[in-house]
Amino acid sequence: MKATEPTLRTFATVWAALMVLLALTVGVALFDLGPLSLAVALVIAVTKAVLILLVFMHVRYGSREVLVFAGAAYLWLAILLVGTFHDYVTRNWLPGPPAQRRQSSGR
């Protein structure tokens, strides 16, 4: 944890970084990267979010409890998403007997 309190300059640099990341995410999204495009967009969004959380919201300069509370909220969001999605992902893994799952002759 950086002990020193944030100054105007820190905020300005973070602001600039956010603007660059915004331009980056829009630029990257113009091209078709297939499934990768979602991953890149999310990575950039998470970095922007972490920047805002740490500097603008003083998580970095506040007490450790704040970090625990913020982390817990995102962890619970992850529980909701993962818990629901392991249903959607596996819903089509049909329990059909092996014969039923043979491969159809390709083109």
Next chain:
Amino acid sequence: MNDPGTRSGGGAEGMEPLHSHFASREQQREATTLGMWLFLATEILFFGALFLAYAYVRWSFPAVVQQASRHLELVMGTINTGVLLTSSFAMAVGVLFAEQGRHRAAAKALAATALMGVAFLMIKGSEYAAVIHEGFLPGFTANLEPVSRPGGGYAGLLSEGGGPVPGQEELFFWLYFVMTGIHAIHVAIGVGMLTLLAWWMRKPHPASRASLNTVRNAGLYWHFVDLVWVFLFPLLYLAGHRFQP
């Protein structure tokens, strides 16, 4: 806020009246900050349920989401994100000035943040108008007459270009309007709060109603609203690649 139980001291401390049941200002500040963070935790999960609905639609209809996402106003969305990020910067500066006791500068910064919030809402409004005008408001045609939907099939969108037939795009645009709508409501609440705070802080007398903790909490709330938009923007606007080689 000052209720009977507070003992307000002078100077910068005046900005932070101590309530009776707290032992010290330090304890009170930590308690209010933690309390605000807990409230933000509930907001994260409140929006989280919506993001789950988005994840379901994107998982079930990937092609549709890509097609429909291209019909959103990318330029307006990008400007809006820029405006909100800048307002977050202004908010952080405002809180910094308040902590340094420079009331007038803090009031101006808060007013600037509120102004940018209003700008965000106006851009959002015009974006809605544009999208509705193209007939993408689910359940309505371009000139807003309700469409009787046997089972979600309305002529509108995309069928002329041989693209996916309507029915599931309504889900994407429904998500678009619900997610950005609820976010816009939060922005509006934030703007209202910030204008009130800026008004209270412009005259620096000790018993001013805007205590330092309130300003800090307003800052946390505003940064959170910006945080939600940071995720909303790519998921809704950048779902489909725009550049056709």
Next chain:
Amino acid sequence: MKFPLLPDQASLGAGEVDRLMLLLLGVTVFFLLVTAGPILVFCFRYRRGNRVNRVLDPRGGFRLELTWTLIPLTIALGLFGASAAVYFRQRHPPEDAIEIHVIGRQWMWKVQHPQGKREINELHLPAGVPIKLLMTSQDVIHSFFIPAFRMKQDVLPGWLTTQWFVPTKTGSFPLFCAEYCGTDHSRMVGHVTVMPRPEYVQWLTTGVQEESPALAGERRFRQLGCSGCHVGQSAVRAPALNGVFGSVVPLQGGRTVIADERYLRDSILLPNKEIVDGYAPMMPSYQGQISEEELLALVAYLKSLGAGSAGNAPGVAAPVFAPASRQEGGAP
């Protein structure tokens, strides 16, 4: 006023579920004895005013805690394993089961046998033969529940669910709707009548002769113009449907899915949900134009198209799917 404790065991699976239930009952009685027993003894022995040795040895606390954490943990894992095995069998229909279509709608069950015979709130079954129910709903969520078979499965609108059983005991057993579905949820009941096999075959031929779902499906297939794209060398590129049922279909975006009844049904109503790799999403949605019965009939017809048989039905093009190179192992 007879008051039975166990419902009749009328299906192969019923005995298994009852045995598992008795095991769980045993565990419950064991834990009740291990807690309520000592509590009653301590309450009596250590009641206030009763002069008895109360010197307490504080050691051994942690070891005791460990024992009554690990023992319940192992028992719990054992119970999970036992029930998971039975559940796995409960949800694995054999391939040669007789498929009966069930459609739930607000406050009645409509049943259709593969030979075409229809029933309302009644289900006649042959004994000793595996039966697979293919179920969907026309409005809200229902649940096809036969206590005697210990079997239940929710019936969802817009989704196809299945359940299977092997009726053993002949007789008539109650049928309930178990998921709350509105005002007359409690009147959505009926009877399941299990008959010896020859009697069932004979029963099928009585009453009005109906067209079998597969034939009705083929008629509807042509009426709706599906054959225009999916059959023969048509100008429009659409996947041929011969032998599609049960095969692994590679989708756009790299995922693959098994072409089961649900996939066939979804492809008709929500064509752009799972688009086959290498094809443009141009199939129109038939939402609102096909009733649930016709949908099930179409699914039955598509399944009859060379499912398992090597030869092509006359006039139906060879199966056309993505290149064989995109091979994945069979679904787990």
Next chain:
Amino acid sequence: MNALPATRREPPEEANYLSAHTLRSWLLTTDHKRIGLLFLFGIIGYFLIGTAAAALVRLDLVTPQGDLLSAEMYNRMFTLHGVVMVWFFLIPSIPSVLGNFVLPLMIGARDVAFPRLNLLSWYLFMIGGGVTLYAILAGGVDTGWTFYTPYSTTYANPQVVTMVAGIFINGFSSILTGLNFIITTHKLRAPGLTWFRLPLFVWTLYATALILVLATPVLAMLLLLVAVERFWGIGVFDPAQGGDPILFQHLFWFYSHPAVYIMILPGMGVVSELVTCFARKRLFGYPFVAGASVAIAVLGFLVWGHHMFVSGQSIYSGFVFSLLSYMVAIPSAIKVFNWTATLYKGSISFETPMLYAIGFIGLFTAGGLTGLMLAATAVDVHVSDTYFVVAHFHYIMVGGMVLAFMGGLHYWWPKITGRMYPDLAGRLAAVVTFIGFNLTFFPQFVMGYLGMPRRYHSYPEEFQFYHILSTAGASILGVGYLLPVVYFLWSLKRGKRAPANPWDARGLEWTVASPPPTHNFHDIPEGIRPPYDYPTPATPPFTSPS
């Protein structure tokens, strides 16, 4: 509970938190003790409404064809029973009544962290309740308390949105209470009161507050989406649009299963207090019981899928949720074993609170173990949506939570009102409740396994015998609930004046007068003793790993 006239022969009371009697002093109070009482009035009212609906349902079920109510009215009654009991009695009762009253006293604080938010929580509770009552009077809702789509969004009658709004508002009351308790426990503990010296009731309230804060927002969004789908006609739960009714069930049970832990955890905390006080003995394995409380709160969030084994959810998810449901049973088992061990070599007296506590341990264990049967996917396929499930959750809710609430209310009644209630009448009520409860709900287990479905207005004849037994039990249970109302009201006027520590219990709340002064402690208590250090012969001082 308005004026407390000092009768002639008793000395005039010195000023305490009940002294001011103006309406404004009640409706604008920020004193956690008064807000606790305000909540008590609220939940008693809603409990009566919920019980009335239950009585109508039970009477209607006496005959197979259900002669008392029409099918439509029956559906409205069980929905009313579900909604009012879950959101307006079970969830707020122990945290908002006993918790609000006792938590600051137990940790040596003058009040909760945000007193004004605490009052706002009560107002939101009453407004939410009012809106729900309006929805009931304006025609009622027949979707069941679960509001499953697409029935609730496309087929149910128009009052659904009003009731959903009522529950939405009430949700924020839960969030504010939870938020208040977490910050109070973190920040306002008396100096020297470390986490491992806190009474168990504070631990369970903290764990409950975690769930309140982390689960309720998902319910709020879900109800908002249901309302949006009813108005707009389009929504992500509508299968015709490609939506998924099972997505609704995922979001609903993500809230509702942790909600059942919101209901039971405070009850466990109360029982830990009662068992230690009336056995005059330290709690056995304090750190394990405290850890188990938080473990239940956290694990409770992972298991919601066991409500959906037959709902069309994927089989493999069923295995995952079934395994996790077995894991969540372990902390509850640890708690029950530790209570049993606490009774060993104690000197046990059987006042009313202790009877309720022992009743709780027995019935909660039975309820919890039938939960193991439901977590077994294979058995759940047969018993899901039958009376077996109804019996299971009533064993936990009524057998567990209501008994613990009654026990806690009797235990802290002298502290709240300054009056003693007649103990003999209390014991009678406890025994009558225990008998009535078992006669009501045990036959439902048998009926459930026989296949009697839930929410049925009319049923086949062979179940009538069990229904009659259950209705008979319900009437006894009704008597068991009415008795305390009688002697509690009696005790307000003519009860013996309660000393500061009637049970000679340990804990900071017993060091202040009863009823306590407005600001709880004249000066913040120092020299905190380890929790429950009851003197027992030749016991070396308990060294808690603080």
